[in-house]
Amino acid sequence: MQICMELHWDDLKIFLAVARAGSLTGAARRLRVSQPTVSRKLAAMEQAFGVKLFERNRDGYQLSGPGAEIYETANQVGEDISEIERRLSGRDMRLEGQVTVTCTEVMSNLYLAPHFARFLQAHPGIELSVNCTFQNLSLSRGEADVAVRNTSRPPETLIGRKLVKVATAVYVANDMIGCTGEKAAPRHWIGWQDEAYSKLLITSHFPDAVVKHRVDDMQTMRSMVRNGVGIAALPCYMADPDPGLSRLFPDPIFEGALDIWVLRHPAVRQVARLRLMTEFLADTILSDRDLFEGERPGEIEVHD
Secondary structure, three states: OOOOOOOOHHHHHHHHHHHHHOOHHHHHHHHOOOHHHHHHHHHHHHHHHOOOOEEEEOOEEEEOHHHHHHHHHHHHHHHHHHHHHHHHHOOOOOOOEEEEEEEOHHHHHHHHHHHHHHHHHHOOOEEEEEEEOOOOOOOOOOOOOEEEEEEOOOOOOOEEEEEEEOOEEEEEEHHHOOOOOOOOOOOOEEEEOOHHHHHHHHHOOOOOOOEEEEEOOHHHHHHHHHOOOOEEEEEHHHHOOOOOEEEOOOOOEOOOOOEEEEEEOHHHOOOHHHHHHHHHHHHHHHHOHHHHOOOOOOOOOEOO
C-alpha cells in the first residue's frame, strides 16, 4: 500500500536542524524543543516517506544518500521561509514576545545572567530564551534573534556593534600565593586541549612554562585554578571579580584577544523588542569596559 504524506515546514525544520547539528540533542537545542520530540518527528517522517534520511554512527547523525540529495533544496526552502518570516515580523513595534539570545555559557553564567534579571524586571512582557553554545547559531535562519559573540570578524550579513576587547591575565589561587619564586612562572600550568591556543597565551609569553594539565572548558579551568591545581590564563572579566583568585603578573595579555560584538540580522532591525535587547546588551557591556579589558581598579590584587 502506498503511503502519502504532505510535507510541512515543521518537518523540514526537523530535518535541517538534525543535518546542521549532527545530533538529536543539538537539533533540539536549536529548535527549543525536547530531544524525544525531534526523534519522534524524524522517525515519523522517515517512515511516512519510506526513506532513510540519516545514518546513525558513533559520530552522530550523518546524511544518507537520499538525505544528501534533498539537503540543498531543503536548505534553500528554509532560507526562503525564514526571509518571509523576517519580512513579516520586521516592523513589529511591540515590547513583548519572545527574544532568543545566543552567547557562550561563560558569558551567560558569569556576567549576563544578573543583567538579564534586571532587564526582565523592567520589561515583563518579554519572554527570554538564552541559548548557550560554542556553535555560532544562524541569525539568518532564525535560530536566534540576538548574538553576543567573541570574534575579530563578524559575518558581513549581520549588523551590530563592536563593544570591548577581551583581555586575559595569569591567575593563581589565593591559597597558593607564596609557593612560587619571584616573577618566575610556576611549573604547573593549566592549558587548553588546543595546543596552538595554549602556545599563544602561555608559552609565547613564558617560554619556560610547562603545561601539565589541559582542559577544554573555561569554567573547569577556573575551578582547577581556585583549587590549587595550577595557574592559568583566564579572561579578566571572569577572574578579576573572583575572591578566590589573584593575578600572578600585573599586565593583561591582549595577543590573540577577540572583540565582543552584539549582532542581529538587518531584516529585523525595526523589531522593537530586539532593538531594545540589543541596546541593553551593548550599554551593559560597555559600562563594564574596564572589567573586560583588565583595567578595573579595586578588584585586582597582583602578586609577584
